[in-house]
Amino acid sequence: MDIKELFAKQEEMKRKNLNAKAEKESEITKVMTFYIGDQVYGIEIPSVIEIIGVPHITVVPGIPYYIKGIINVRSKVVPVIDMRSRFGKEEKEYNERTNTIIIEEGGVSVGVIVDEVIGVIPVYAKNIANSPDRIGVNDNKFIKYLLEMQDGIKLVLDVAKLIYDGDMYLSEE
Amino acid sequence: MAKVEPGMEAMVDVYIFETTALLEQLDEILLRTEKANEFTEEDINEIFRIMHTVKGSSAMMGFENLQKLAHKGEDMFFIIREAPEKMTDVGFVYDLVFQMSDLFKAEIDMIQNDDDYQPTDFSEMIGKLEKGAKMLKGELDEVEAQDAAAASGVAPAAAAIDAAPDCTTVRVFFEDGCKMENIRAFMLINNVKESVDDVEIVKYVPEDIESNQDSANVIIDNGFLLSFRAPDVKAVLAAIEGSLNVQSYEVIDSAAAALAPAAAPAPAPAAAPASASAAPADAAAAAAPAPAAAKPAEKPKSAEPAKAAAAPSGGGKQSLISVNLQKLDQLHDIVGEIITTESMVISNPELEGLRLESFTKSARELRKLTADLQDTVMSIRMVPLTGPFQKMNRIVRDMKVKLNKDVELVIEGDTTEVDKSIVDNLNDPLMHLVRNAMDHGIEENVEDRIAAGKPAKGTITLSAMSSSGEVIITIADDGAGIDTDKVLSKAERNGLLTKPASEYSEREIQNMILLPGFSTNEVVTEYSGRGVGMDVVKSNLSKMGGSLLVESKKGEGTSFIIKIPLTLAIVDGMEIMVGDAEFTVPISVIKESFIVKHDQILNDTRRGEMIMIRGVCYPMLRLNEKFGLPSEVNDIEDGIVLLIESENRGICLFADKLIGEQQVVVKPFPKYLSQYDIKGQGLSGCTIMGDGSISLIIDVNTLIGSR
Known part of the structure; x- marks a missing residue:
């Protein structure tokens, strides 16, 4: 590779960085979206460690019904929560689309089992609805904020509450 | 951790570690000598060395309050060194020193754990120490005059470097603004002693570099004068030149010059040792040009502890290193993973049904090695119980005085080794049980003991032994034993019974005292009896996989038996x-x-x-x-x-x-x-x-x- 080529490459990199920067200025964060039932939920990307299928779950006695047990994620023992059951929905059998999202907050890791992971979307300030209170459907204290996107409303989960709130699903209804 | 001078952060850990170890050593010496009622010169020198090192390193780290406190403690022992018998004759000395060591420990704890560490003002304790020193001196007329100067922080005017015939004297200047010149000078002396074999430091001015901070100013103004005797003068000079922060030095008085003292220009008037009021600067200035008062070449007293201080830290023979526990934990985790992975490889289902002779052989070898590795890592983490056991001596000593009970603590098997993580968690349960034995176990009145045919002095036995993967620690007292009737009625009152009272066996009743919310002592004392405690002890122990049992015979005593696993992992x-x-x-x-x-x-x-x-x-x-x-x-x-x-x-x-x-x-x-x-x-x-x-x-x- 000669100097010219290197130079061109550098220029290109710079341009890319600039573009990325411009985009970033309005983009707040990225959110991973997934289905629980028919509703689309999301978790902010910084909290997501990895996404796996549903591995063998070891049942642990003495814990709430929605914590399905513990799994081995690369030599780490992680508890898994079934989100359907956590939100008071009817449980359904896991299939090849079912995913476990490993999330972490403050050094505590938890796996959440969701029906299907959709993808990652960028979030801009304009997308965020003011308050969860405005929408009566499905609101609960684990929701951090609502996203009003063109393809529908997405509920972004509050990972800290999900992990640290021992007092479980409390419907506002 | 507390904020310290930039560049010193890395040193804080070492400082905390060393100082804590030294303070524990101090406690140990004090307890031993108090018990034996005997104070040898060796002990004093050792205490002196500890106080001195603590002072020096505190100054180095910029913890001024600690440095001052240590300084006062040192002063006190300075007096005692002159008359060791005072240590044992005068009771308050021990209390004072223990108080000081407690303050020290508390402060170090704060330095270690407090992010917004604020230095505590020790003026009260310093006042006490000063008063104690004065009281000691009041009884020591013959040394009083001599000590007055040292105690008031003014150097005894060691005016001049003596003109011993074959001495070489150098004047050393340190770099501008390097701070704590007195400590640098002290380090310089150590450096010289370490790097040159048969050098003899005859004298140095100012003399009180170790005890007086103001001497730093004297060194800045007049330089640091060092007089030594050595076969190889050049080597010494090289050592001085190579020392830290040394800006320049000059040989002001070589052996030749010393041989002809008459030729020395402008002989300065000798500052008499008695003129304690003379400002150090004056004294040093007077001493600067040439040797004057031909005092007998006597080794400075302070050099002695300094030498002792240098001994353990001097390189060469050290066979111990201190390792961050986190690193050990990490190593431990990795070994754990290796063992898991090893069995994943060796008992891999894909190998099933294959004839793998050499593989099996190598696998066996590997297994043996990993087992060795694991044992070694385990043994690194094993520490003797001596530390937590020795701490109990202090508790017994303090409570003995407060409760006015004569009790002896007997320690057995303290060399038994257990995992570090267990030892760390053992302090609180042990302390609680020993306190409990002191407070509730041993009888309130000596008459009761004598009436029961027991010696007036109570005994608490703290013993440890290991048996099949477990360590058994027993805290036994020869007190009154557990009053089962009292326990039962109390348990009934508190609604702790789950079956008719008559159905309980003696053992069951005794173990009721471990239930949450149980305390037989009607009055809450300073040490135990808040109604929390025994159950907390039990749950603390069970958290690390241990158990607690009570065995008691009325009139003969009570034993608490702790069983903990050697290792948790x-x-x-x-x-x-x-x-x-x-x-x-x-x-x-x-x-x-x-x-x-x-x-x-x-x-x-x-x-x-x-x-x-x-x-x-x-x-x-x-x-x-x-x-x-x-x-x-x-x-x-x-x-x-x-x-x-x-x-x-x-x-x-x-x-x-x-x-x-x-x-x-x-x-x-x-x-x-x-x-x-x-x-x-x-x-x-x-x-x-x-x-x-x-x-x-x-x-x-x-x-x-x-x-």
Whole structure:
């Protein structure tokens, strides 16, 4: 590779960085979206460690019904929560689309089992609805904020509450 | 951690570690000498050395308050060194020094743990120490005059460098603004002593570099004068030149010059030793040009402890290093993973059915090596119980005075080694139990003891021994023993009884004192009896896999018996299947495993299934029912029964099948689950098996208790 080529490459990199920067200025964060039932939920990307299928779950006695047990994620023992059951929905059998999202907050890791992971979307300030209170459907204290996107409303989960709130699903209804 | 001068952060850990160790050493010497009522010169020198090092390093770290405190402590021992018998004759000295050491420890603790560390003002304690020093001196007329100068912080005017014939004197200047010139000078002396073999430091000016901060200013103004005698003068000069922060030096008085003292220009008037009021600057200035007062060449006193201080830190012979515990934990985790991965490789299902002679051989070799590796890592983490045991001496000593009880603490087997993490957690339970023995165990009145035919002096025995993977620590007193009637009535009052009072055995009653919310002492004392405690001790111990038992004989005394595992991390386990879940039962509790026939089973309507083995009836616990796991094995003849025993109680567990024996690395349950009482279900942790599945480790004690 000669100097010219290197130079061109550098220029290109710079341009890319600039573009990325411009985009970033309005983009707040990225959110991973997934289905629980028919509703689309999301978790902010910084909290997501990895996404796996549903591995063998070891049942642990003495814990709430929605914590399905513990799994081995690369030599780490992680508890898994079934989100359907956590939100008071009817449980359904896991299939090849079912995913476990490993999330972490403050050094505590938890796996959440969701029906299907959709993808990652960028979030801009304009997308965020003011308050969860405005929408009566499905609101609960684990929701951090609502996203009003063109393809529908997405509920972004509050990972800290999900992990640290021992007092479980409390419907506002 | 506290904020310190930039560049010093890395030193704080070392400072804390060293100072803590020194303070513990100080406590130990004080306790020993107080007990023996004897104070040797060696002890004093040792204390002097400790105070001195603490002072020096505190100054180095910029903890001025600690430095001052240590300085005052040093002053006091300076007086005692002149008259050691005062140490034992005058009672308040011990109390004062102990108080000082406590303040020190508290401060160090703050430095270690407090982010917004603010230096504590020790002026009260310093005042006390000064007063103590004065009181000591008041009784020591002959040395008073001599000490007055030292105690008031003014240097005894050592005016001149003596003109011993074959001496070389140099004047050293340190770099501008390098700070703490007095300490630098002290380090310079050490450096010279270390790097040149047979050098003899004859004298240095200012003399009080170790004890007087103001001497730093003197050094800045006049330089540091050092007079030494050595066969190889050049080597010494090289050492001086190579010392830290030395800007320049000049030889102002060589051996030749000393031989002709008359030729020395402008002989300065000798500052008499008595003129204590002379400002150090004056004295040094007077001394600067040339040697004057030909005092007998006497080794400065302060050099002695300094030399002692240099000895342990001097390189060469050191065979110990201090390692960050985190690194050890990391190493430990990695070894755990290696062992897991090793069995993943060796018992890989893809190898099944293959004839692999050399592979098997190498695998065996590997297994042996990893086992060795694991043992070594374990042994690194093993520390003797001496530390926590010795600390109890202090508690007994303090309480003896406060409670006015004459008690002796006997320590046995303190060299028994246990895992570091266990030792760290052992301090609180031990302290509580020893306090309890002092407060409640030993009789209030000496008359009661004599009436019972016991010696007037009470004895508390703290002993440790290891037996089959466990360490047994006993705290025994020869006091009045537990009054079972009193305990029973108290338990009844507090509603702790679960069956009619008459049905309790003596042992059961004795162990009631370990129940939450139980305290027989009517009056809350400073030390124990708040009604919390014994149950906290018990739960603290059970957190690290230990147990607590009480044995008591009325009139003869009480023993608290702690049993803790040698290590927490690795367990020899038996793998069993229940439904599709795998469990680990610690091998140490398994007595036997067998298949039972229907006719061996008794069915008691009240207590459920029982099994008779060699005349003893054991309750039967079906693990699938206990843990709510669906299992195809429900007929007792199809599965397997394990007889497990712990703390003299037995139970039979019914499982689907045995898989085999395996060493497992214990992992705690994830933090997220700590809000639920999994332990109460009879599970103590989990482990990752060779195939990546998770096995739950059965906690036998809870399981036995639940049935």
